[in-house]
Amino acid sequence: MKKLYDKDELLFAILWIVIYCVVSVPIRGSFGDESIFMLLGLAIIGAGTFLFVKKYHLEETYGLVKWKGKAGAYWYFIPMAVLATGNLWGGVQMAYSGMAQLSAVVSMLLVGCIEEMIFRGFLFRALLKKNSTPVAVTISAVTFGIGHIVNLLAGQGDMETLIQVIFAIAWGFIFTFVFYKSGSLWVCIAVHGLVNAFAKFGAHENNSGYIYIIATILIAIVYCVYLSRRPSALKEDGTAFL
Numbered sequence: 001m002k003k004l005y006d007k008d009e010l011l012f013a014i015l016w017i018v019i020y021c022v023v024s025v026p027i028r029g030s031f032g033d034e035s036i037f038m039l040l041g042l043a044i045i046g047a048g049t050f051l052f053v054k055k056y057h058l059e060e061t062y063g064l065v066k067w068k069g070k071a072g073a074y075w076y077f078i079p080m081a082v083l084a085t086g087n088l089w090g091g092v093q094m095a096y097s098g099m100a101q102l103s104a105v106v107s108m109l110l111v112g113c114i115e116e117m118i119f120r121g122f123l124f125r126a127l128l129k130k131n132s133t134p135v136a137v138t139i140s141a142v143t144f145g146i147g148h149i150v151n152l153l154a155g156q157g158d159m160e161t162l163i164q165v166i167f168a169i170a171w172g173f174i175f176t177f178v179f180y181k182s183g184s185l186w187v188c189i190a191v192h193g194l195v196n197a198f199a200k201f202g203a204h205e206n207n208s209g210y211i212y213i214i215a216t217i218l219i220a221i222v223y224c225v226y227l228s229r230r231p232s233a234l235k236e237d238g239t240a241f242l
Contacts, residue, residue: 001052009129013122017147020045020114025150033107033200034100042110049117062121063185076182076230079223080174080191083216087198090208095200105197112193119144119172120179120188133180133232140176145169167213170220171195177224183233 005012023041031037053062094101119140127136145168149161175188202208 009126034104067184086212087202091203093203108196109193141172144172177227
């Protein structure tokens with residue numbers, strides 16, 4: 001892995017995306033999010049990404065550092081915090097019971113960790129080194145959203161998948177901008193994990209799901225325009241934090 005990383009970071013990122021899809025999609029399709037097999041598969045992939053970063057001292061490179069902004073500017077993250085609760089807007093209802101619910105929630109938290117690491121960390125940073133910032137942000141966000149098409153292979157319906165792709169693209173822009181502007185991936189990991197985990201508690205009644213999706217798209221547009229005007233924690237070439 002290290003040789004590939006040194007030779008071509010973009011190919012390295014793509015390889016991790018492929019590994020993630022090849023492992024998680026068949027398991028989800030056969031056993032579901034609540035399966036212990038899903039949990040173990042995600043745990044192995046997550047451990048692999050974080051151990052690689054740790055072993056080669058790339059924590060700062062991939063934003064596994066504290067946010068360096070002033071304490072008084074924490075309102076910077078308020079739109080993300082609000083949207084993170086969206087899956088609960090229609091009420092609370094557990095998707096499973098007992099250990100199955102716990103397994104599903106932990107799996108969803110792991111999905112947040114893994115997807116932020118490979119899409120915002122590995123992929124976005126590699127793109128930023130070779131492209132302009134708008135191009136890198138767009139490719140990272142759109143790739144993240146389109147990547148949800150693989151859920152069709154897990155038995156998800158066509159319309160549900162299309163809506164999920166649009167929803168994920170909106171979140172992709174939010175996460176990428178926040179990482180680029182704040183210099184820390186931790187807040188993205190936390191919010192992404194909560195969005196996924198809360199989906200296993202949401203009742204989704206009275207069209208609340210559609211309200212959440214529309215709100216996410218509209219807030220993403222305004223929020224990203226705002227973030228685009230703030231100073232960046234990453235250099236233009238993506239090689240280091242300021």
